[in-house]
Amino acid sequence: MTEKLVVVGAGMASGRMLEHLFEADPGAFDVTLFGAEPRGNYNRIMLSPVLAGEKTYEEIVTHDAGWYAANNVDCRFGGTVTRIDRKAKLIVSGDRETPYDKLVVATGSAPFIIPVAGRDLPGVMAFRDLDDVNAMVAAAGKPNARAVVIGGGLLGLEAAAALRSRGMEVVVLHLMGHLMERQLDPAAGYLLQKELEGRGIKIHCKAQTKAVLGDSHAEAVLLEDGTIYPADIVVMAVGIRPETRIAVDAGLYVERGIVVNDQMVSSDPDILAIGECVEHENICYGLVAPLYDMAKVAARTLVKQDAAFRPVETATQLKVTGVSLYSAGDFADGDDREEIVLRDASAGIYKRLVLKENRILGAVLYGETADGSWFFDMLKKGTDVAEMRDTLIFGQAYQGGGQLDPMAAVAALPDDAEICGCNGVCKGKIVGTITEKGLTTLDAVRAHTKASNSCGTCTGLVEQLMRLTLGDTYNPAAVQPMCGCTDLGHDDVRRLIKAKGLKTIPAVMQELEWKTSCGCAKCRPALNYYLVADWPDEYADDYQSRFVNERVHANIQKDGTYSVVPRMWGGVTSSKELRAIADVVDKFNIPTVKVTGGQRIDMLGIQKEDLPAVWADLGKAGFVSGHAYAKGLRTVKTCVGSDWCRFGTQDSTGLGIRIEKFMWGSWTPAKVKMAVSGCPRNCAEATCKDVGVICVDSGFEIHFAGAAGLDIKGTEVLGLVRSEDEALEHIVALVQMYREQGRYLERIYKWAKRVGIEEIRRQIMEDADKRKAYFDRFVFSQKFAQVDPWSERVSGKDKHEFKPMAELGFPQAAE
């Protein structure tokens, strides 16, 4: 008699298994197939294109009624299997019993619904089967319909893109810091986010969903941070869990999934399990390739042929039309691992291979994925890639040749990209003029276009454009790269950040083709400063890219303790302030108290854990951070001026305090120290400062570009102004010009030497419009910068910085 085979679950794994089974031995079993959906097997992977309207359901059906009939499969679709009776070897569905000799459980997986209030409201759905797709398509048909997709993984993004293409307003909420974090590194996540945002999809990362709001139907999603997104439908695509209910009820061995051996046999020798409901060697699979392997093995096991399932590497591709993305293997950083990164900003390409001992461990490809399967093939085979290492990243077609064009980033700029900010000259104008006038030297280009003719920070870019236009006949002076992560110099990077509107560190690294995935300790703080300076309102300061002093707002000392310098405006203090400092010194046993060169009091030797408490006490006395640790405005030193001094010509103390109160909190390329002296006797030593003022009877002489450190240099005179107001405006404009043009860690005197004293004088003293514009930009930036970092931390910001993660004693021996 023919044996009876019952299959529970009519999905892709069981469909494939039946194909193999009928191929191996068509008459071996009488097959009964149960499926929860009222339809046969279809290609579930292609649901996204169906949702997007690019395919129809009919096109993705893999087994139609004719196929089931031809193979004598008794189909029971649309019913629920209630239980398995292992003793009687039959399965119960409703009031019907079906006996089996062999049973295959292929119940797949169920979508994970996050346990928040409102999850049961109509309008909240998963993205799992055709019914879900139909519900979403119906919702998208209404005018101005809005969808919130929870989950920025593979499935969620496919749903989001499809719904957007149907005209819905779509918001994606993602718990983690970047999209598809299990498949992508942050750089590729950035590109993907940019692409999706370009399609009008709003992406909200680090979003903790608190509740789905609505009375009788989902109306909105509320986040923990209070954000509310209105929604007609809420699609939950946060993950899946193996559907194991009937296996658990039947007493089969189930962990996360139904546990099977290499032959796909469960703890009951007559019951096999395959697909997403299965756990094999502690792994549950959700991608189709291993499920097809399982199907093959199960079919062979059923007809008593040898076969064994082995864990497999899996690769992922996102099925969103117009987005090419491929990820495979393990792409975490590691010291014994090397990475090869290729970025092509103009084409939006990012490729990263992770190698260990000349073998590919992982691959992330974005923008161009044609070589994905080639890399994946070598990954699986463990191919030694030593021979082709140098050209590996360029792909299969490039083996044996190919060199990257270092000028690709400049070549890709549009003609209207502004190259010279001082004179407003765009790329098209420069290239056009070079060709028209037959220019061959930088000076000629400067003379004809005015580009690179003022501050000179765009010189590198202008030279690259000349090279691009004139070919190898033009050989620009070598630019010192920022660090080993890039070939671009600081000035090029600064100009390109503005020209291309780059507003995050991953954006800069991608668009400017960084050679490392995460930068280094040299470029990260520099990029962080450039972004803070250029986009004060939009850029979110990256504390992990700041040097420790600026991260914890104190100065690290050689023994790992810190020193704290409260701000004393203009160097003036009072008995109340001094008493508060004395109390703090006693309370925290601070070993050293010292007066600094900038007329402040420095408390040295404070333990890091004590910093917030020290700041809390100082804050109560009215102190704020003195920023003695910052690449920013440090101190304005003053003398007593006309208040007390018999020689004083102006209120130098008052002006110093005014400047300091106006400018504190601003970040600059390197530290900025100032001074105001009340007469040319110069007791505040203003003529060796970054910016100094010498008060005279007729007004205020503004000085700048002095140095009294590694180099000693007297200041240059910027000019004489009549009033305090004018003095402030000129000083602020000067510092803003330096903030916009200086290279990270370049002091004002070095910047001035590079740009030219005359040029600075021309822009600040003679060009009133320019001066006003610099002034206004500084004032705008201060709106975001003037927050006392100490009181923020006393209120709990960055708590983790100041506490150990754990305190361990020696473990007790086990009894």
Added chain:
Amino acid sequence: MSDWIEIGRLDDIPQRGARCVNTPIGRIAVFRTATDDVYAIEDRCPHRGGPLSQGIVHGAEVTCPLHNWVFSLETGLAQGADEGAVRTFALKRDGSRIFMDATMMMAIAAE
């Protein structure tokens, strides 16, 4: 033989950052990279004793805040032209929970 002690959760540590664990053998720095790998090394640069936990984390490396020596978080070896090493401690993760192997700590304490 390993002896795993729970020291905290992944979310306790900022990405590209570090936290410290105080132990009887001194401070141990626990790092989390941009790709969410975790590493533990002694929090003391062999050059001048700088607290490595306070450095900038890039890839699976950290740059010492005092004099910019760079160390591999995985091997503890100084990178580039500098020569030296810090001790590394084995970690394991179970979901978001992080455990440290205490056997090495005990061995050092017994020295």
